[in-house]
Amino acid sequence: MMKILVCISNVPDTTTKITFTDNNTQFNTNGVQFILNPWDEIALARAIELTDGGKGTVTVINVGETSTDATIRKALAIGATDAVRINAKPHDAWYVAYQIAEYVKANPFDLILTGKESIDYNGSKIAGMLGELLDLPSVSIIKKLDVDGTTGTVEREIEGGKEVLTIPLPFVAGTAEGVAEPKIPNMRGIMSARTKPLNVVEAVDVKTFSEVISYETPAPRGQVTLVDAGDPAQLLELLHTQARVI
């Protein structure tokens, strides 16, 4: 029986227009729909495939407050066996990784998956930090994952190519596109999610190392300069003399 842990985060929907409040120090959650982080959906889908047919269990874990319960239930509806929520504000990556590592030390798993990053803070740090805290191998961005017995085979993305690695279980990996297609919950999944265990665990005290001070949005671009479709040479001229990029 393989025990897989999938670390999930609760993030603003991909269509969200990002704005800030309180003098650009807080993300404006007003009217924002929160979802299961898209890359975590890939991790969850692969975990379910790997344990399908009674071959194992999938536990999802989230560090968050009660507001993330809906996203955790969604993961249960998709097919996770049970869930753990560590009851705390996810202060920074180190804080989150530390909480999950403490849980795993007391409750070991054969494989730990995360999304390659969260679409809000874009850290790709959890997989590596967990690996270090648990003294396990970690691969931050994988495109493919297979498990055969006690050995995993992963494809790691590299600039202009890929690397194929074999790693003995347990290890930690961050999933990107290609690992699995996200799964959509069916009605039975949604019904059963309500009664699947969601264990709430209190956080342990740990110092944090970073803090977001402020946010800003990218500077708006000027008016677009249109070039006649029949004369692309003019575009090259502008890119060369005006924009100086070719």
Add this chain to the structure above:
Amino acid sequence: MSVLIYAENAAGKFKKSTFEAVSYAKAIADQAGTNLIAISIGNVAADDLAALGKYGAEKVLNVSNDKLKNFVNQAYASVIAEAAKAKGADIVVLSNSFSGRGLAPRIGVKLHAGVADGAVALPVLDGGKFTVKKTAFSGKAFATVELTSANKVIALTPNSYKVVESSAAGQVEDFTVETKESDFKAMIKDIVRSTDKVSLPDAEIVVSAGRGLKGPENWGMVEELAGLLGAATACSKPVSDAGWRPHSEHVGQTGIAVSPNLYIAIGISGAIQHLAGVSSSKVIVVINKDAEAPFFKVADYGIVGDAFEVLPKLIDAVKAYKASA
């Protein structure tokens, strides 16, 4: 106290993103009034190692050990953290490359350091506060993060800091570290690296196409244009979802974010998720037959026209431009 830069190589050669990171680390060392030490792991030629001096490295630690010839995340992280301790470096800089993103968090934990990954500007030291600007919300915004720990790890986004030449000694010295067996559990079975294509995260020019191209059979034009411009090819999410192009080319919020000097978008309407991945591009060119496509609102230059008519003309124009240059 000093600054340590991990100078990453690909198949034994340093890349532009490495020189950017060395230049960036040099500027940090200057801010702090200290020296820059580079560390290289693997087999890199002595001349190439010494050449890091040209970008500001006073010393270059060379770790060449058969076991470390290829990238092993856990072991490389141990070596870099040991070097930081041995040389008293309190700031470790890396490129936010695929490998760098694996190393930064592990080094951060080893050194009890706050990690700023995806940095896009030099840190600011103000009244004892050390802050770094980094990408957030998949390129839809930036966050300024304070690192409150004594040690700090910063991973620099490729193409966000210019290569700057300076004159430092670049004195190469061998550096040896005891490696532990448990750091080598992951075994490399195969490395596939295409040498004839420009890598997308590092590319200075990106030619990207969307559903407007109608099918994978029409990508010849995109590849030809990219080849002429020395550009990487990319695509929108519907294109990679349909299997017309590999996922590794998908630019956008759930693909990869790029920050080239020039991003040319052909037949892509500009959904908010795609725009997130390209907002750090310096110049954006949009070619789309729909004048109302949202992409034109964030473009610097645009051509309203059918890709099948504009692209062949643009390719001819680039050929003529190259012939005259």
